[in-house]
Amino acid sequence: MNAALSIDGLEVVFDRFRALKGVSLEVKSGDSFGLVGESGSGKSTLLKAIAGLVPAASGSIAVNGKTLGTRRDKAFYREVQMVFQDPYGSLHPRQTVDRLLQEPLAIHGFADGEKRIQRALDEVGLGTGFRFRYAHQLSGGQRQRVAIARALILEPSILLLDEPTSALDASVQAEVLNLLEEIRRRRKLTFLMVSHDLAIVTHMCERLMVMQNGEAVENLTASQLIGHRVTKDYTRNLLRASEGFVRTA
Amino acid sequence: MSTLLEVDDLRVNFPTRTGLVQAVRGVSFSLGRERLGIVGESGSGKSQTGRAIMGLTPPQAEVKAKKLAFDGIDLLAAPARQRRALRGKRIAMILQDPKYSLDPVMSIGRQIVETLRTHEKVGKAEARDRALAMLEAVQIRDPARVFDLHPHEVSGGMGQRAMIAMMLIAGPEMMIADEPTSALDVTVQLDVLGILDKLVSERGMGLIFISHDLRLVSSFCDRVIVMYAGKVVEQLKASELRDAQHPYTRGLLNCMPRIGFERHPLPVLDRKPEWAA
Amino acid sequence: MSAEAIQSRRDWLLSDRPASRMQARLGRAYVAWRRFSANRLAFVGLLIIIGLLVVAAFADVLAPYSPTIGDLKGSRLLAPSAAHWFGTDDLGRDIYSRIIYGSRWTLYVVILVAIIAAPIGLLVGTVAGYAGGWTDAILMRITDIFLAFPKLILALAFVAALGPGIENAVLAIAITSWPPYARIARAETLTVRNSDYIKAVQLMGASPFRIVLRHIMPLCISSLIIRVTLDMAGIILTAAGLGFLGLGAQPPLPEWGTMIASGRRFVLDQWWVAGAPGFAILIVSLGFNLLGDGLRDALDPRSGEQ
Ligand SMILES: Nc1ncnc2c1ncn2[C@@H]1O[C@H](COP(=O)(O)OP(=O)(O)OP(=O)(O)O)[C@@H](O)[C@H]1O
Ligand SMILES: Nc1ncnc2c1ncn2[C@@H]1O[C@H](COP(=O)(O)OP(=O)(O)OP(=O)(O)O)[C@@H](O)[C@H]1O
Ligand SMILES: [Mg+2]
Ligand SMILES: [Mg+2]
Numbered sequence: 001m002n003a004a005l006s007i008d009g010l011e012v013v014f015d016r017f018r019a020l021k022g023v024s025l026e027v028k029s030g031d032s033f034g035l036v037g038e039s040g041s042g043k044s045t046l047l048k049a050i051a052g053l054v055p056a057a058s059g060s061i062a063v064n065g066k067t068l069g070t071r072r073d074k075a076f077y078r079e080v081q082m083v084f085q086d087p088y089g090s091l092h093p094r095q096t097v098d099r100l101l102q103e104p105l106a107i108h109g110f111a112d113g114e115k116r117i118q119r120a121l122d123e124v125g126l127g128t129g130f131r132f133r134y135a136h137q138l139s140g141g142q143r144q145r146v147a148i149a150r151a152l153i154l155e156p157s158i159l160l161l162d163e164p165t166s167a168l169d170a171s172v173q174a175e176v177l178n179l180l181e182e183i184r185r186r187r188k189l190t191f192l193m194v195s196h197d198l199a200i201v202t203h204m205c206e207r208l209m210v211m212q213n214g215e216a217v218e219n220l221t222a223s224q225l226i227g228h229r230v231t232k233d234y235t236r237n238l239l240r241a242s243e244g245f246v247r248t249a
Numbered sequence: 250m251s252t253l254l255e256v257d258d259l260r261v262n263f264p265t266r267t268g269l270v271q272a273v274r275g276v277s278f279s280l281g282r283e284r285l286g287i288v289g290e291s292g293s294g295k296s297q298t299g300r301a302i303m304g305l306t307p308p309q310a311e312v313k314a315k316k317l318a319f320d321g322i323d324l325l326a327a328p329a330r331q332r333r334a335l336r337g338k339r340i341a342m343i344l345q346d347p348k349y350s351l352d353p354v355m356s357i358g359r360q361i362v363e364t365l366r367t368h369e370k371v372g373k374a375e376a377r378d379r380a381l382a383m384l385e386a387v388q389i390r391d392p393a394r395v396f397d398l399h400p401h402e403v404s405g406g407m408g409q410r411a412m413i414a415m416m417l418i419a420g421p422e423m424m425i426a427d428e429p430t431s432a433l434d435v436t437v438q439l440d441v442l443g444i445l446d447k448l449v450s451e452r453g454m455g456l457i458f459i460s461h462d463l464r465l466v467s468s469f470c471d472r473v474i475v476m477y478a479g480k481v482v483e484q485l486k487a488s489e490l491r492d493a494q495h496p497y498t499r500g501l502l503n504c505m506p507r508i509g510f511e512r513h514p515l516p517v518l519d520r521k522p523e524w525a526a
Numbered sequence: 527m528s529a530e531a532i533q534s535r536r537d538w539l540l541s542d543r544p545a546s547r548m549q550a551r552l553g554r555a556y557v558a559w560r561r562f563s564a565n566r567l568a569f570v571g572l573l574i575i576i577g578l579l580v581v582a583a584f585a586d587v588l589a590p591y592s593p594t595i596g597d598l599k600g601s602r603l604l605a606p607s608a609a610h611w612f613g614t615d616d617l618g619r620d621i622y623s624r625i626i627y628g629s630r631w632t633l634y635v636v637i638l639v640a641i642i643a644a645p646i647g648l649l650v651g652t653v654a655g656y657a658g659g660w661t662d663a664i665l666m667r668i669t670d671i672f673l674a675f676p677k678l679i680l681a682l683a684f685v686a687a688l689g690p691g692i693e694n695a696v697l698a699i700a701i702t703s704w705p706p707y708a709r710i711a712r713a714e715t716l717t718v719r720n721s722d723y724i725k726a727v728q729l730m731g732a733s734p735f736r737i738v739l740r741h742i743m744p745l746c747i748s749s750l751i752i753r754v755t756l757d758m759a760g761i762i763l764t765a766a767g768l769g770f771l772g773l774g775a776q777p778p779l780p781e782w783g784t785m786i787a788s789g790r791r792f793v794l795d796q797w798w799v800a801g802a803p804g805f806a807i808l809i810v811s812l813g814f815n816l817l818g819d820g821l822r823d824a825l826d827p828r829s830g831e832q
Contacts, residue, residue, distance in 0.1 A: 014402070017394060036434070037434065038434050038436065038437065039404055039405070039406025039407060039410075039432070039433050039434045039437045040389075040390065040403075040404045040406060040407050041434075044404060044405065045404075051729055053725055053728065053729070072731075073731075074731040076731075077729060077730060077731035078731075081729065082726075082729055084722040084725070084726065085405055085432070085722075086346075086405075086722060088346060088349070089349075089721055089722040089723065090722035090723050090725075090726055091723055091726075092723040092727075092741060093723075093745070094744050094745060096547070096550050098547060098550075099547075103727060103730060103732070103740075104730040104731075107730050107731050107732050107736070108730075108731065128545075129543040130543065132543075132544040132545065132546060132547060132549065132550040133542065133543060133544070133550070134550070134554070137542050139291060139292060140291055141291065147726070150726065154730070163405070163432070166405075166431050166432055167431060167432075168291065168461075169289075169290045169291040169461035169501075170290070170461050170462070170463065170501050170502075170504050170505050171290050171500070171501060171504050171517055171518040172290070172291055173504075173505075174504035174505070174506075174514075174515040174516065174517045174518075175517050177506070177514075177515055178514035178515055178517070181513065181514065182514070196406075196432075196433065196434035196435060196438075197435070197506075198435070198508055199505065199506040199507050199508045200506055202506075202508050202509075203506035203511075203512075203513075203515070213390070225508075226508055226509045237436050238434070238435055238436060239508075241435035241436045241438070241439050242435050242508065243468075244464055244465060244467070244468030244469070245439060245442050245446075245465065245468040245469040246468070247446065353716070353717045353720065354713075354716055354717060401720035401721075
């Protein structure tokens with residue numbers, strides 16, 4: 001039994017609108033799993049449902065073999081953490097980096113806070129020079145590094161990544177992707193990563209799921225996608241669209 | 250091709266506590282009824298260039314230019330009232346951060362309707378219909394539902410498209426699109442680009458397309474300006490972007506992952522001080 | 527201190543890579559102070575308020591006469607003169623001394639009201655805004671009920687029920703002035719409660735109580751401080767109004783509102799009896815208003831941070 005995350009028939013409903021219509025998926029421990037698909041197809045909702053930020057209407061979610069109830073306990077948050085899409089919105093505007101990183105440690109009652117903050121900052125490549133800055137004193141890439149440090153500080157085994165680089169420019173994106181890969185290797189993390197860029201998904205993930213309109217379209221391995229060995233039209237459209245804009249007229 | 254916008258030696262400076270920040274340092278270009286791309290890394294001054302043209306620069310900054318004219322109107326000399334009238338009606342800008350630019354406590358639909366009604370005299374019902382049509386045009390499924398949602402209830406891509414709908418609804422002659430598609434999946438991205446493309450080719454709109462996705466820009470735009478540290482380092486035809494000469498442009502192209510090319514880790518930019526000179 | 531030392535201290539405060547928690551906090555305060563002191567009028571407001579504090583603290587030294595015991599025989603209703611700067615009242619008391627002692631009561635009222643009303647408003651507003659649903663509906667309906675009555679009328683009703691006296695007047699004003707604060711705090715909470723940074727804290731496993739207290743309240747506090755400061759003038763006037771109606775401070779307490787009330791009988795012939803305390807109220811209200819405006823520019827989270 002080495003599934004880090006297994007989801008079965010997950011449904012999420014917002015006032016009668018079914019954002020997820022019975023999605024199932026399994027991620028092996030240490031794997032990196034990609035989610036791609038149409039905008040509004042429920043990728044972020046899937047991550048939020050796992051994290052307990054939106055309630056599931058039916059279906060089950062199991063983390064490391066343990067099925068989750070409707071309420072998440074503190075132990076859960078030490079297993080699963082999330083990095084949000086928008087680095088400009090995910091850091092509290094009135095808190096220094098130091099304070100941001102201290103909060104999870106205070107909630108979970110860690111005593112060796114000083115050392116952990118130091119280590120987390122080193123790990124994401126931010127020296128101590130950044131420790132007492134406010135979010136508005138950081139660039140987009142630096143903010144995303146802080147967000148990653150915050151997610152890592154509780155030493156989770158599963159990281160949920162919601163388009164972690166879509167707000168960053170190409171060179172910073174490369175830096176953050178390299179950082180994520182290195183951390184995954186070093187800490188043997190499991191990734192569940194949303195991205196709309198197929199190139200990023202094939203770069204980062206071994207397996208992926210294509211979603212449309214709240215449903216899974218198909219499950220693929222990265223090499224299947226690279227070799228265009230796909231079965232569904234929608235996936236084919238995605239692949240074609242990734243090649244750039246083609247003027248019809 | 251008639252010139253819509255002329256920019257000559259545009260400079261944007263921020264006096265800050267730690268000295269003068271020169272965000273834009275002498276940018277010149279002209280725009281006809283075409284698609285002009287501006288690319289460059291984060292902080293290179295792309296957004297500030299767009300904002301200066303719009304007149305949305307923060308008040309503490311100073312904007313200077315030898316010439317900054319839209320359709321013969323000298324924008325820097327124009328009175329505030331005239332600029333406000335231009336903004337939204339004749340020149341529109343899709344701001345970079347839809348989450349920050351949308352009002353968090355007002356529904357998406359109402360925001361679009363209000364935008365329309367500040368620029369045109371239309372009835373409530375007609376405004377609603379046009380807003381719904383616009384949402385549909387930007388490929389939002391079930392526009393009637395999304396119309397009543399608040400910004401936190403829509404997905405990242407839907408927020409971005411709502412913003413685009415809001416800017417297109419008044420039918421501007423010139424559009425500055427600042428990273429308009431960064432949160433969209435590739436198929437919807439192409440649909441949105443298709444809309445912008447049609448506006449350029451059919452209605453003769455001028456489009457400035459700001460992006461850091463060089464691949465997209467090279468396939469979508471006619472011309473591309475490459476910016477670094479507030480300056481234009483290269484100006485070329487979009488189709489020739491792949492054979493760009495400047496090491497910075499090549500570096501930016503090189504650090505993007507590509508389907509079918511395994512490179513671990515990805516190369517990153519090695520910035521040279523002489524690029525900024 | 528030499529110019530160099532000042533310069534290096536300033537650089538230390540403004541550093542964009544502070545080396546300690548303390549430095550970051552001081553730097554932030556310094557930036558707010560610079561923005562505040564660049565505003566002349568706000569500075570004048572601050573000076574007025576500091577003046578009020580000094581006068582209240584040193585009332586014993588500054589006042590030439592007793593505020594409560596007058597000379598009934600020789601000095602009733604004297605016009606302003608070198609001996610009695612603001613004249614004397616009908617009981618022969620020196621008005622200048624009474625105004626100086628009265629500043630203590632003014633401060634007492636203003637500070638107590640702020641200490642009671644602002645936290646209530648903050649708590650009700652943030653809890654309602656963050657919890658949403660039923661909690662929000664109930665708390666906001668209660669707030670609406672309070673808001674539906676004019677403040678002075680409601681305060682009058684409370685004082686009538688509690689009995690006249692300055693403590694009860696303070697309580698009544700506090701009870702009637704929290705609803706706008708709750709409104710502000712709730713509005714502010716609504717704009718931030720769905721933001722990613724609050725979600726991120728939820729994801730750390732923080733309890734709702736902790737989120738409201740440590741992450742949402744700090745964001746509401748600056749707009750609240752501004753609003754409270756701007757309301758100070760209103761509080762002083764309400765207290766004066768209650769005093770004037772005989773429901774606030776009771777004579778012989780030298781409270782400004784009460785002084786106007788007792789001076790109104792002579793307002794045509796001996797204008798200074800009511801005029802002097804009225805002028806004092808005007809100046810202090812103006813001071814608080816200017817200060818509030820300055821704070822708005824200095825503390826507004828939307829200015830100059832993003
Ligand atoms: N709180 C909410 N209330 C109502 N509807 C919601 C809420 N949150 C999400 N939705 C709806 O759920 C659907 C899926 O949204 P989600 O954010 O998961 O999309 P996504 O796949 O992440 O898209 P994107 O790539 O654009 O970010 C959307 O139609 C959205 O409107
Ligand atoms: N209010 C401000 N005060 C001081 N400097 C500023 C301010 N706003 C922007 N800048 C500076 O101006 C420069 C250009 O910023 P701009 O937003 O134009 O970058 P950009 O090219 O749009 O980057 P991105 O791709 O991240 O959006 C940056 O170096 C930034 O630090
Ligand atoms: Mg999303
Ligand atoms: Mg920008």
